[in-house]
Every structure is written in C-alpha cells, then in structure tokens.
Amino acid sequence: MPKTTLRRMALAAVTGIGLMPVQGLYAASVDVQVIYLRQQVVPAPVLSNLDPVPEDLGIAGANLALAEVAATGKFLGETYALTVIDVPPDGDFAAATREALAGAGLVLVDATAAELLAVADTPEAADKLLFNVASGDEALRSADCRANLLHTIPEDGARTDALMQVLAAKRWSKLALITGPKAADLVYADHLRRSAAKFGLTLVGEKAWSFDTDLRRAATVELPPFTQDLPDHDVLLVADETDDFGRYVENNTWLPRPVAGSEGMEPLGWTHVMEQWGAVQLQNRFEETAGRDMQSRDYAAWAAIRAIGEAVIRTGSADPATLRSYMLSDTFKLDGFKGRGLSFRHWNGQMRQPIAVANARALVTLAPVEGFLHQRNETDTLGLDEPESQCHAFTE
Known part of the structure; x- marks a missing residue:
C-alpha cells in the first residue's frame, strides 16, 4: 500500500x-x-x-x-x-x-x-x-x-469586554472602581472604563488605592470607611492585576455588593x-x-x-x-x-x-454572552474589532 x-x-x-x-x-x-x-x-x-x-x-x-x-x-x-x-x-x-x-x-x-x-x-x-x-x-x-x-x-480589552457583557446581561449597570497604584493596575482600570462605556454601563465613582497598612489584620476596620463615600452602585470593580490588595476587598465593603475585575468575578483566559x-x-x-x-x-x-x-x-x-x-x-x-x-x-x-467569567469556585458564564451579535463572528465582540485596530502589518 x-x-x-x-x-x-x-x-x-x-x-x-x-x-x-x-x-x-x-x-x-x-x-x-x-x-x-x-x-x-x-x-x-x-x-x-x-x-x-x-x-x-x-x-x-x-x-x-x-x-x-x-x-x-x-x-x-x-x-x-x-x-x-x-x-x-x-x-x-x-x-x-x-x-x-x-x-x-x-x-x-x-x-x-x-x-x-x-x-x-x-x-x-x-x-x-x-x-x-x-x-x-x-x-x-x-x-x-x-x-x-x-x-x-x-488581549486585556477582551477580558474586560467579557466582564461587561456579563454585567450588562444581568442589568448591573452602575459600577464603582478601586484602582491600585501599579502600572498594570492603571492599564487594566482604563480597559474597565472603556469596556463599561462600550456596553452602556455607568461608572458612578472611583477611588485610588492608597493603603500602606497590613490589611491582613486591618481589612475589616479599614475597608468599610474607605468605600463608604462611593456613590450607590451595583458592582464594585477592582483593578489589582498584581494580586496585591484585591483579596481583602470582598466582604469588607461598606455596601454589600458583588466584587468583579481582578478579584471576585474575574474574566480569564482559562x-x-x-x-x-x-x-x-x-x-x-x-x-x-x-x-x-x-x-x-x-x-x-x-x-x-x-x-x-x-x-x-x-x-x-x-x-x-x-x-x-x-x-x-x-x-x-x-x-x-x-x-x-x-x-x-x-x-x-x-x-x-471565549473568555471565562468566573468566581473562585464556579464558572458564571463564557463570553461572548448570548445576545451580543457580530456580523462575522460573535467572539469579535470581545477586544479590538477590525475597524478599531490600527494593525496594518497583516494586510501589507
């Protein structure tokens, strides 16, 4: 043969x-x-x-x-x-x-x-x-x-787009944001803002993380007053891409609200x-x-x-x-x-x-979420679409 x-x-x-x-x-x-x-x-x-x-x-x-x-x-x-x-x-x-x-x-x-x-x-x-x-x-x-x-x-923007699709589908439209001081935190926070605007969600308030205390002992005391002056919101977003402080935010906020972003409900590649x-x-x-x-x-x-x-x-x-x-x-x-x-x-x-939006113990859902349509591929609703990208190397 x-x-x-x-x-x-x-x-x-x-x-x-x-x-x-x-x-x-x-x-x-x-x-x-x-x-x-x-x-x-x-x-x-x-x-x-x-x-x-x-x-x-x-x-x-x-x-x-x-x-x-x-x-x-x-x-x-x-x-x-x-x-x-x-x-x-x-x-x-x-x-x-x-x-x-x-x-x-x-x-x-x-x-x-x-x-x-x-x-x-x-x-x-x-x-x-x-x-x-x-x-x-x-x-x-x-x-x-x-x-x-x-x-x-x-890409980072695909992950934040996935999160915002989930929040939009749940009609959790009012968001507050805590941003860490590191460069990666600032970049991620910018993507959160842009994705929120892209899917029609409102960022009602922001705060910069500024603690230099040991939150392993003081989170229950320090975090409630830190978050108290944020306007009423449905979800508290956390931009902490270096895994520094985010773990101490959940269940220590002034308002009993879900946490998402770098902590809580996270958008992940896997x-x-x-x-x-x-x-x-x-x-x-x-x-x-x-x-x-x-x-x-x-x-x-x-x-x-x-x-x-x-x-x-x-x-x-x-x-x-x-x-x-x-x-x-x-x-x-x-x-x-x-x-x-x-x-x-x-x-x-x-x-x-697809991007997994999950908490520590279970998958919430995979994005793209049903209902977010695209003329070519629904996954292209996540991250830069062709008209938004300034990449020309692939067409030259």
Missing part, C-alpha cells in the same frame, strides 16, 4: 476525518522544532503570599500540548521537540533571542510587550513564526502589531472551574503532569502548540510561512474546550476565544 495512503488512513484514525484529500498528506516525515523563550521576572512584593506564581507557569501548558501533538504525530510521520530557553531576570535576553531563533522556526515567547517587539523585530525573526503567550497589551494587536507574531493569550465541553478532561491531564491547576498562561502556551500541531497535520509541513498562512485562513479551527472552535483574526493575529 502506498505511504501516502497509509498517511491518509492514519489521519482519519486520529482525527475522525474520512479519507478525503487533505493538503500535505505525503510520505515524507515532518520534524517540528519548537522553542519556548521566557524572560523571568522578579515578582513584585505583595501583601499576601498565599498564591505564589508557579515556576513552570506557561511551560507546563506547552509540555502538555507537546505530549498530545506528539502522540498524534507519530502515526503521521511527524516528530515534535520542545526546547525551553529560560532567561534569568539579570540574563542576556538579546543573546537568548538569537539562540532561540537559530534553533527553530516556531517560537513561543513569554515576555513583556517591549521584549516581544524586540524579538519580533530581530532580523533573524523575519522568516519565523512567533506566538505571544504572556502579554495582553492592546498595542501588540494594533499599532505595534507584527506580521510574524500571533497571540494566543487574550479557569480550572470550567466543567463543560471536555474542559474537565483537559484540566485533569494538566493536573496529572503539573501537579496544580491550569492557569491562563498555561492555556495560552497549550493553545499555541496545539495550533501548531493542527496546522502541521493539515499542511504536512513545518515551514513557518506555510503554517502561518493556514492558521490565518478561514479553514483553521482548533478545539479549545471552550464550546466553540478557536481561530485567528486575519487582521492582527489574535486567537479568537
């Missing part, structure tokens, strides 16, 4: 797709080399150390996905390898970037927006395909987009409390290998490698340009255990994906 026919039969067996012609089903083997490039950072001091950042954050998701695609690929003549380049906080990230780009054409980058742009703009990256698995910075999907950079982590669409099975597999719950950055890395695997199967190639073209096409769909197929926006490289 010809090897091409054997490959087609193997594809049908592992994907459930019949023996119809599929581009790239040929006899040659495919070697897929992937790099995970991470710039470590020193965590900022916070009031509580109850939730330390896992040392393998992101990497654990990539490892799980690699095992999954490799299990499928062995039936199709595909081999996969993942190399982690972990740069310490005081390490030479530029040198690590050159090493990564020399080692493979497919690179997952776990770094800040500025570092992502530095990697994407390196001459050696011109013919590579990079995946942003860490930064939700809007500019990377707009004026600072790069044609060789796709995004599997949700949460372990999702139970539908096979999400439990994904979480169980992750927990077996990593020994902890999957987080949003783990999911972003998992999605990037699963997207690579899906594109390799369909094209029979590991060439970055070939894979990019397929991923940005209308044909590409990835089962992401979120109730609908995931795809990439062809105008800025952002992966379309």
Whole structure:
C-alpha cells in the first residue's frame, strides 16, 4: 500500500476525518522544532503570599500540548521537540533571542510587550513564526502589531469586554472602581472604563488605592470607611492585576455588593472551574503532569502548540510561512474546550476565544454572552474589532 495512503488512513484514525484529500498528506516525515523563550521576572512584593506564581507557569501548558501533538504525530510521520530557553531576570535576553531563533522556526515567547517587539523585530525573526503567550497589551494587536507574531493569550480589552457583557446581561449597570497604584493596575482600570462605556454601563465613582497598612489584620476596620463615600452602585470593580490588595476587598465593603475585575468575578483566559465541553478532561491531564491547576498562561502556551500541531497535520509541513498562512485562513479551527472552535483574526493575529467569567469556585458564564451579535463572528465582540485596530502589518 502506498505511504501516502497509509498517511491518509492514519489521519482519519486520529482525527475522525474520512479519507478525503487533505493538503500535505505525503510520505515524507515532518520534524517540528519548537522553542519556548521566557524572560523571568522578579515578582513584585505583595501583601499576601498565599498564591505564589508557579515556576513552570506557561511551560507546563506547552509540555502538555507537546505530549498530545506528539502522540498524534507519530502515526503521521511527524516528530515534535520542545526546547525551553529560560532567561534569568539579570540574563542576556538579546543573546537568548538569537539562540532561540537559530534553533527553530516556531517560537513561543513569554515576555513583556517591549521584549516581544524586540524579538519580533530581530532580523533573524523575519522568516519565523512567533506566538505571544504572556502579554495582553492592546498595542501588540494594533499599532505595534507584527506580521510574524500571533497571540494566543487574550488581549486585556477582551477580558474586560467579557466582564461587561456579563454585567450588562444581568442589568448591573452602575459600577464603582478601586484602582491600585501599579502600572498594570492603571492599564487594566482604563480597559474597565472603556469596556463599561462600550456596553452602556455607568461608572458612578472611583477611588485610588492608597493603603500602606497590613490589611491582613486591618481589612475589616479599614475597608468599610474607605468605600463608604462611593456613590450607590451595583458592582464594585477592582483593578489589582498584581494580586496585591484585591483579596481583602470582598466582604469588607461598606455596601454589600458583588466584587468583579481582578478579584471576585474575574474574566480569564482559562479557569480550572470550567466543567463543560471536555474542559474537565483537559484540566485533569494538566493536573496529572503539573501537579496544580491550569492557569491562563498555561492555556495560552497549550493553545499555541496545539495550533501548531493542527496546522502541521493539515499542511504536512513545518515551514513557518506555510503554517502561518493556514492558521490565518478561514479553514483553521482548533478545539479549545471552550464550546466553540478557536481561530485567528486575519487582521492582527489574535486567537479568537471565549473568555471565562468566573468566581473562585464556579464558572458564571463564557463570553461572548448570548445576545451580543457580530456580523462575522460573535467572539469579535470581545477586544479590538477590525475597524478599531490600527494593525496594518497583516494586510501589507
């Protein structure tokens, strides 16, 4: 029997797709080399150390996905390898970037927006395909987009849009906001304001977080008077993206109101409390290998490698340009255990994906929420839509 026919039969067996012609089903083997490039950072001091950042954050998701695609690929003549380049906080990230780009054409980058742009703009990256698995910075999907950079982590504005869709659906229309002092808090607060306006909600009052006391002992005493002068509201939003003070706000406010944003009801790329669409099975597999719950950055890395695997199967190639073209096409769909197929926006490289709005113990719902319509894809109601994005790299 010809090897091409054997490959087609193997594809049908592992994907459930019949023996119809599929581009790239040929006899040659495919070697897929992937790099995970991470710039470590020193965590900022916070009031509580109850939730330390896992040392393998992101990497654990990539490892799980690699095992999954490799299990499928062995039936199709595909081999996969993942190399982690972990740069310490005081390490030479530029040198690590050159090493990564020399080692493979497919690179997952776990770094800040500025570092992502530095990697994407390196001459050696011109013919590579990079995946942003860490930064939700809007500019990377707009004026600072790069044609060789796709995004599997949700943009910040998509998360706040998801939250506001849920609040609008519940008719919780009057919002108050507490904003932390750190740069990430200020950016997130700005997205909360813009998303509230986008979906017709009213921000009735704001306060800047200014405590320098130990709230582990004083939250019950300090927080009620701090929130007392806020106008009456339906929901109290918290912008605390560094996980510093938000945990002390809930149940310590003057008015008995739900808390949302960085605490309470959170919009997340992934949460372990999702139970539908096979999400439990994904979480169980992750927990077996990593020994902890999957987080949003783990999911972003998992999605990037699963997207690579899906594109390799369909094209029979590991060439970055070939894979990019397929991923940005209308044909590409990835089962992401979120109730609908995931795809990439062809105008800025952002992966379309539902956003989980959840509390610590249960999923509230997935956004986009029913009733928020879009002429092309309802997921495009979350984050920058094509007319709003200033990204031109994907059309030039």
